[in-house]
Amino acid sequence: MTARNLNSDQFALLEFKDRIAGPQNVLANNWTASTSVCNWIGVSCGILHKRVIALNLTSMNLRGTIPPHLGTIPEALVNISNLEILNLGFNQLSGQVPSSIFKISSFKIIDLSSNSLSGTLPNDMCQHLPKLEGLYLSWNELSGQIPEEIGNLLDLELLNLKAIKGLTGQIPTLTFNISSLKTINLSNNSLSGNLPPITNVPKLETLLLWGNKLSGNIPNSISNASMLKNLDLGDNLFSGPIPKMLASLKHLEVLLIHDNNLITGSATDHEWNFLSSLTNCKNLRKISVSGNPLSGVLPTYIGNLSKSLQYFYASYCELQGNIPMEIGSFGYVYKGRLSDGMEVAIKVFNFQTEGAFRSFDIECDALRNIVHRNIVKVITCCSSVDFKALVLDYMSNGNLEKWLHSKNCFLDIKQRVDIMIDVAVAIEHLHNGYPTPIIHCDIKPSNILLDEDMVAHVGDFGIAKLLGEGEVMKQTMTLATIGYMAPEFGLTGIVSIKCDVYSYGIILIETFTKKKPTDNFFAEEVTIRHWMESSLPKGAIEIADVDLLRREDEYFVVKANCISSIMELALNCSAELPEERKDMKDVVVELKKIKQRLLNNIEHV
Incomplete structure (x- = not known):
C-alpha cells in the first residue's frame, strides 16, 4: 500500500x-x-x-x-x-x-x-x-x-x-x-x-x-x-482623531499611520493627546504620522516616549511653534545665519544622552580636517563646560530620504545615478584618502544631504570609527541603524570599511526601488537583499520604483538596463561575507561606466 x-x-x-x-x-x-x-x-x-x-x-x-x-x-x-x-x-x-x-x-x-x-x-x-x-x-x-x-x-x-x-x-x-x-x-x-x-x-x-x-x-x-x-x-x-486607545497596545514597536486624513483631537482641539498616551508603549522604535492634517504644537512630553524610539516622522503636517528641546539623541539640528549672511546648520549636542560627549569628540576629530566636495564641511566647533555644537554647511534641499519617500518629491534616473556616484566618491575618500581610514558606520539616506545644486554630501559622523595603522578591524558596542547595518556589525560589533560598503549597497537598492530595508515586508528570513536577489531575474520592471520606470517610457529599455546593472552592483556591495564585497574604488569606476552607457544610449536612441 x-x-x-x-x-x-x-x-x-x-x-x-x-x-x-x-x-x-x-x-x-x-x-x-x-x-x-x-x-x-x-x-x-x-x-x-x-x-x-x-x-x-x-x-x-x-x-x-x-x-x-x-x-x-x-x-x-x-x-x-x-x-x-x-x-x-x-x-x-x-x-x-x-x-x-x-x-x-x-x-x-x-x-x-x-x-x-x-x-x-x-x-x-x-x-x-x-x-x-x-x-x-x-x-x-x-x-x-x-x-x-x-x-x-x-x-x-x-x-x-x-x-x-x-x-x-x-x-x-x-x-x-x-x-x-x-x-x-x-x-x-x-x-x-x-x-x-x-x-x-x-x-x-x-x-x-x-x-x-x-x-x-x-x-x-x-x-x-x-x-x-x-x-x-x-x-x-x-479620517477622524487618532485614537488614544493605542495606549493599550503595550507591546507596540512600529506605528505607521502616515498619509491619511487623521487629526489630533477634534476640529477645535489640537492637543496631541494620542502622543502622550503612547508613553505607555515602552518598546516603540518607529512612529510615522507624516502627511496628515495634524495641526497644533509638538508637545514637550514627546521626550517621554520610549527610549528605544529610533524614528519619528511628522513631515507634511500642519505643525506650528518650536521644536521641543526634548527631541534628539546625540543632538538637535538648527538652521542659523552667520554675521556675513551665510546659512549654516548647527548641531547642538544633548548632554542628557549617555555618550554625547564621546560623540562630540569623535565627530570633531573625524570632520575638522576633512575637506571634500561630497562630505558635509564642518565650519567650526563650539565647546564649553555646558555647551557643545558643530557649525556645518547648510544643505538647502534636505536629505535623500525626503526625496525618495515624500509625496511631493521626485528624482529622475540621472539624478539618482549622480547622487549615488557622489556618495560612492565620498565613502571612497574616507576609506582611502587619509593615513588612517575613516569608517562612517551609519550611512543611510537621512545622512545623505543635498545642496542647492542637488550635489550629495555625506554627513553625521556621530558614531564614526577610525581604524588605527595596521588594524584591519575594530570592535565596538555602538550600533548603527537597523536595516543598513552589515551582518557582522550587528552580530558581533566588528567593523571594517566593508561595513560601509554593505550599507551603500542597501542604499543603492532603496534609491532605485523606493523600498526601505525596514519595510514590514522584509523580515529576518527575507531581507531587502534577498528580495532583490530573487526578483532581479524577472527584470527591472518588477523591482524598480514605479514612478521611475514605466513600460511606456521613451527610453524604457535603456533605463531598465541601467537599473539592472546598478542592482547587480548593489548585490556585489551587500554580499553576506565582508571579503566578497567590492572595494569603493571599484564601485566608483563601475557606476561612472554605467552612467556613461546610460547617457550614450539615450543619445543614440
Whole structure:
C-alpha cells in the first residue's frame, strides 16, 4: 500500500515537473523515476507513512515557457493527498491557480508568493482547508475579493495577500475573529470600506494594511489586539482623531499611520493627546504620522516616549511653534545665519544622552580636517563646560530620504545615478584618502544631504570609527541603524570599511526601488537583499520604483538596463561575507561606466 501511494506521489510530481522549466534544469536532472521521490530536491516525506508531505521549491527561478500551458501550476499536484506544505514562492510561474489547490484538506501551508499567477480566491475555499496555518499569495496578479467565510480558517496564523493589486472589496468582518492569527498583511491592494471591529485576535502581532483605500475612523477596538507589535495603516483614507486607545497596545514597536486624513483631537482641539498616551508603549522604535492634517504644537512630553524610539516622522503636517528641546539623541539640528549672511546648520549636542560627549569628540576629530566636495564641511566647533555644537554647511534641499519617500518629491534616473556616484566618491575618500581610514558606520539616506545644486554630501559622523595603522578591524558596542547595518556589525560589533560598503549597497537598492530595508515586508528570513536577489531575474520592471520606470517610457529599455546593472552592483556591495564585497574604488569606476552607457544610449536612441 505504501509503495503504491508513493508511486502515485511520484507520478504526480513527474507530471508537475513536465509542466515547468528552470534555468539550471535542477528538477529535470534530479527528479527521475530511478530515485526515490523522498530523496528528490525540495521534497519531504512523512516518517511513518512515507507519503510526500512538503514541496519546497522557493527561489528556484521556475518559469513558464512556450508552449503557453507550460509554467502553470498543474492540476497534478492535487493528487498528492497527504501534502501539508506547498512552497513555490519567488519563482516566475504564471497562469491560473487551480481552484482544486484550495480543496486539499491536508494543507497547512500554501506559499505561492512572488510569481505572476492569476485567478480568484474561491468562495468555498475556507470549507476545505480545516488545517491551514499559513496562506502566502503576495505579489501576484489575483483579482476579486477576500472570501467572506475566511473566519472559518480556525487554525490560520499568517495571512499574506500583499500587493495583489486586483484585490478589491471590503475586509471580511470575520477576519478579526480568528483567535490563532499572528500576522495579517493585506497591504498594497485596492481594499475599501471601514476597518471591521477587531474582536478576537489575542495573538495578533502584525497588522499591515498600508496602500489601500480604507476609510472611516480607526476603531477603538484596535485595543483588543493587545499583543500587537507592528501596525501599519499608512497611505489610506482614514479620517477622524487618532485614537488614544493605542495606549493599550503595550507591546507596540512600529506605528505607521502616515498619509491619511487623521487629526489630533477634534476640529477645535489640537492637543496631541494620542502622543502622550503612547508613553505607555515602552518598546516603540518607529512612529510615522507624516502627511496628515495634524495641526497644533509638538508637545514637550514627546521626550517621554520610549527610549528605544529610533524614528519619528511628522513631515507634511500642519505643525506650528518650536521644536521641543526634548527631541534628539546625540543632538538637535538648527538652521542659523552667520554675521556675513551665510546659512549654516548647527548641531547642538544633548548632554542628557549617555555618550554625547564621546560623540562630540569623535565627530570633531573625524570632520575638522576633512575637506571634500561630497562630505558635509564642518565650519567650526563650539565647546564649553555646558555647551557643545558643530557649525556645518547648510544643505538647502534636505536629505535623500525626503526625496525618495515624500509625496511631493521626485528624482529622475540621472539624478539618482549622480547622487549615488557622489556618495560612492565620498565613502571612497574616507576609506582611502587619509593615513588612517575613516569608517562612517551609519550611512543611510537621512545622512545623505543635498545642496542647492542637488550635489550629495555625506554627513553625521556621530558614531564614526577610525581604524588605527595596521588594524584591519575594530570592535565596538555602538550600533548603527537597523536595516543598513552589515551582518557582522550587528552580530558581533566588528567593523571594517566593508561595513560601509554593505550599507551603500542597501542604499543603492532603496534609491532605485523606493523600498526601505525596514519595510514590514522584509523580515529576518527575507531581507531587502534577498528580495532583490530573487526578483532581479524577472527584470527591472518588477523591482524598480514605479514612478521611475514605466513600460511606456521613451527610453524604457535603456533605463531598465541601467537599473539592472546598478542592482547587480548593489548585490556585489551587500554580499553576506565582508571579503566578497567590492572595494569603493571599484564601485566608483563601475557606476561612472554605467552612467556613461546610460547617457550614450539615450543619445543614440
